[in-house]
Amino acid sequence: MIEIERKFLVTQDTFKELAHSNTRIVQGFLNTNPERTVRIRIKGNSAFLTIKGISNESGLSRFEWEREITIEEAESLLALCEPGVIDKVRFEVEIGDHLYEVDVFKGANEGLVVAEIELKSEDEFFEKPNWIGEEVTGDIKYYNSQLSKKPYTTWAFD
């Protein structure tokens, strides 16, 4: 399946008042290569194995395959993962017809807040609330796979 997603930095905390849910996510990677990312995720009381390919040329579409697994399986598989587990809280915020998933990172990625929206086509219209900042779609350093290896708090700002 091909996913069309756009990703933005979040500039204000006000999205939290609009959120209808927030869920802890802990995830690790069996491969962080953006051409064949293999992710193990525990999200609340569920767990998933997800495989993603590289983005297409526009940077908006990416192959994604996902299967639910048990928490116990996820825990066994997390033990095999590369060092650098991602820990974050995901807020779900409905804006118009769309769902923004806003990830507030903890641990080594503390300070980073990223919003993602899934679209049905690359040119679909969507509303941008005022807490949405710079677009970072397709920027590999914001991939969770890369954040696990090179976390946000280690980035040098010029």
Place this chain on the structure above:
Amino acid sequence: MIEIERKFLVTQDTFKELAHSNTRIVQGFLNTNPERTVRIRIKGNSAFLTIKGISNESGLSRFEWEREITIEEAESLLALCEPGVIDKVRFEVEIGDHLYEVDVFKGANEGLVVAEIELKSEDEFFEKPNWIGEEVTGDIKYYNSQLSKKPYTTWAFD
């Protein structure tokens, strides 16, 4: 789940007369790292996603997690795999109470024939027919993940 397997080189073709089945296997890897191998396999009309960890100290036990997937899913996922697909025919041979799986490699691994037997405990007795040669259990260069990157026909023999 932990698997106990022993692996041997095969010295003669006579196992073929004893085999009750043979099946073509095509497989690729989303990760060839022996600490977290992720394999996509099409075996006859079935397909599987398998994740394996590194061997324990004795070299005999290895964490393994497997899930059946559809052939279509396997084909999509094979397209994401690292270069170097493994192509082989697996013969199943029953000897006493045990099953030997004998893999006759093709393509870049032509000439290599390996037999594997699964045991319930590390000290379980099993019969060794006369076509069983040197034991290569735990030798990483015989892992299929490594054969996909560094195939048998490229090995230098002294």
